[in-house]
Amino acid sequence: MSIIRYQPPETVAWSGLNRLSNLRDELDTLFEMPFWSNFGGQSQLFSGWSPALDLYQNNDNVVVRVELPGMRKEDIEISLQDGMLTISGERKSETAEGDKAERTERYVGKFRRSISLPTQVDASKVTATYLDGILTVTLPKAEDAKPKQIQVNVA
Amino acid sequence: MNTLVRENRNASQQRSEQFVTPPASVIEDNDAYLLNVEMPGVNKEGLEISVENNELRIIGRRSLPEINGTFFHRESRTENFRRVFELDPSIDTSKISAHIEQGILTLRLPKAEQVKPRKITVS
Numbered sequence: 001m002s003i004i005r006y007q008p009p010e011t012v013a014w015s016g017l018n019r020l021s022n023l024r025d026e027l028d029t030l031f032e033m034p035f036w037s038n039f040g041g042q043s044q045l046f047s048g049w050s051p052a053l054d055l056y057q058n059n060d061n062v063v064v065r066v067e068l069p070g071m072r073k074e075d076i077e078i079s080l081q082d083g084m085l086t087i088s089g090e091r092k093s094e095t096a097e098g099d100k101a102e103r104t105e106r107y108v109g110k111f112r113r114s115i116s117l118p119t120q121v122d123a124s125k126v127t128a129t130y131l132d133g134i135l136t137v138t139l140p141k142a143e144d145a146k147p148k149q150i151q152v153n154v155a
Numbered sequence: 156m157n158t159l160v161r162e163n164r165n166a167s168q169q170r171s172e173q174f175v176t177p178p179a180s181v182i183e184d185n186d187a188y189l190l191n192v193e194m195p196g197v198n199k200e201g202l203e204i205s206v207e208n209n210e211l212r213i214i215g216r217r218s219l220p221e222i223n224g225t226f227f228h229r230e231s232r233t234e235n236f237r238r239v240f241e242l243d244p245s246i247d248t249s250k251i252s253a254h255i256e257q258g259i260l261t262l263r264l265p266k267a268e269q270v271k272p273r274k275i276t277v278s
Contacts (some may be wrong), residue, residue, distance in 0.1 A: 057227050070257055101181070103181040132218075
């Protein structure tokens with residue numbers, strides 16, 4: 001007997017013109033749904049876990065922030081090669097033996113993201129922190145990649 | 156078939172603030188249901204969990220430190236998280252406990268005594 005029944009999102013079954021007034025609501029909720037639940041998890045077969053990645057830059061640093069909820073610090077790997085930053089790792093399953101998974105939307109397994117950095121960085125000064133499920137990698141820019149103030153004297 | 160933790164989507168109809176729905180998983184063991192919700196960037200202070208009329212409402216507000224700089228590439232969302240579940244009466248709502256660690260909220264929803272599996276000795 002299944003005690004927790006999965007409710008498929010209603011957004012999948014649009015029932016035609018009589019509900020047109022709800023279309024906007026349904027579209028709103030569609031974009032609110034967690035991505036995997038719309039596809040029953042099958043699309044993981046093709047794309048795996050692709051955590052959201054942001055890249056910022058300011059005068060001194062390039063900062064990369066990745067959403068990696070529920071990892072252990074040891075399971076995150078960061079590497080830098082030829083101006084390409086790669087973050088990879090594996091999230092372990094939390095289900096103990098004998099437990100029954102009633103609903104699974106969370107992806108378990110390996111991921112790998114690579115991003116080419118917009119400027120040269122000083123590889124020896126890269127730091128990373130992992131807090132509240134967010135990995136933040138700070139890459140100081142190489143000296144000659146920093147924007148420079150040039151004084152121009154008008155004669 | 157009865158439903159213990161059912162998602163309640165109607166509750167999100169009236170709103171002014173925009174939320175995203177975080178992925179969740181439910182695991183059942185003998186004594187309880189464990190509900191895990193992914194909320195990266197949320198800590199203890201940003202959580203708002205309430206149970207009212209068997210409706211479990213979870214709101215997680217992100218508290219990410221501002222990064223001084225401009226976006227070069229962006230995939231993350233800025234909206235806060237919200238998810239609402241309908242709980243079966245067989246869950247003992249007075250004993251729900253919660254903790255959050257590295258962006259994963261874990262709620263333990265204990266089953267009421269009368270629905271726990273138990274051995275019956277035949278005399």
